[in-house]
Amino acid sequence: MNRRLAAAVDVAARHGVAQRLADGSRTLYRRRADALTAWVAAGRRDDLTGWRAALGPLVRLVLLLAAAGLTYRAARAAPWLMWLLAAGWGLAAWRAGAREQPPTEEPETTSEEDPAGAAVALLREVLGDRPAVHLSEVLTHLQKHGQGEGWKVADLRARLEALGVPTDPKVKVGRVPTRGVYRAALDAHFPIEETSPSPTQVDAA
CATH class of the missing domain: 1.10.10 (Arc Repressor Mutant, subunit A)
Incomplete structure (x- = not known):
């Protein structure tokens, strides 16, 4: 009974393109956020102390903000770039959503x-x-x-x-x-x- 119920819950919730894209988008966001956070933190130097040690992460954070600002300005100047960005994100989310789906047996349902x-x-x-x-x-x-x-x-x-x-x-x-x-x-x-x-x-x- 539990196998049949769990399979029914999983199949129903995973049904549809929208659900897969939503799952993939969440996964993609977490991965990108974790990667960027790790990259900024890696700029800290253990051989220094005080504000000098924190200078590396600060510089990397400024670079990220500058990159975000440039991307925004480029999209405002050429709106068609937003379509490319959206398409790229959608494709990556679709792939990530597929990998996030746990393998399940064929549901014993009618x-x-x-x-x-x-x-x-x-x-x-x-x-x-x-x-x-x-x-x-x-x-x-x-x-x-x-x-x-x-x-x-x-x-x-x-x-x-x-x-x-x-x-x-x-x-x-x-x-x-x-x-x-x-x-x-x-x-x-x-x-x-x-x-x-x-x-x-x-x-x-």
């Missing part, structure tokens, strides 16, 4: 299966009789069953929210408030139908 319903069933399975659950616990549950390898809580959150599942940033389970799902909010968005089979009944079928 074309009639509702991915959102599968995700809700998974959440209710982990919730049990409790009023709330942390996404970290849901992710641990998935990974114990061989799913969501390499995912972080943010990845699971994005997949659930893409399916319309409400999450809350301050769900308190015990005394710890963090990102999770309230049963009341889940039931409000996805009312329980009396005829709906439980996850155990689905497995048994």
Whole structure:
């Protein structure tokens, strides 16, 4: 059951060009930001102290700002350059988005299966009789069953929210408030139908 639910959540959330570009853009931004930050920090000299040691990073930061200013002025002078920049970013984001997608097995689903319903069933399975659950616990549950390898809580959150599942940033389970799902909010968005089979009944079928 967990394999089928996790596969349905992942396939639905990853569907479409827009989602892939969004994932790739986030990855590309993080990589560029990390690389530039490391480059600026690498300008610091360990053989100097005080402001002299910080002069290298400062110079590199000024160079970055100058490059950004020149790029902006060039784009204002020749607007068509923006199309080239946008196309280059889009292509890089598309490739990065493909690499970010974790490999998954073919989902054991039928074309009639509702991915959102599968995700809700998974959440209710982990919730049990409790009023709330942390996404970290849901992710641990998935990974114990061989799913969501390499995912972080943010990845699971994005997949659930893409399916319309409400999450809350301050769900308190015990005394710890963090990102999770309230049963009341889940039931409000996805009312329980009396005829709906439980996850155990689905497995048994």
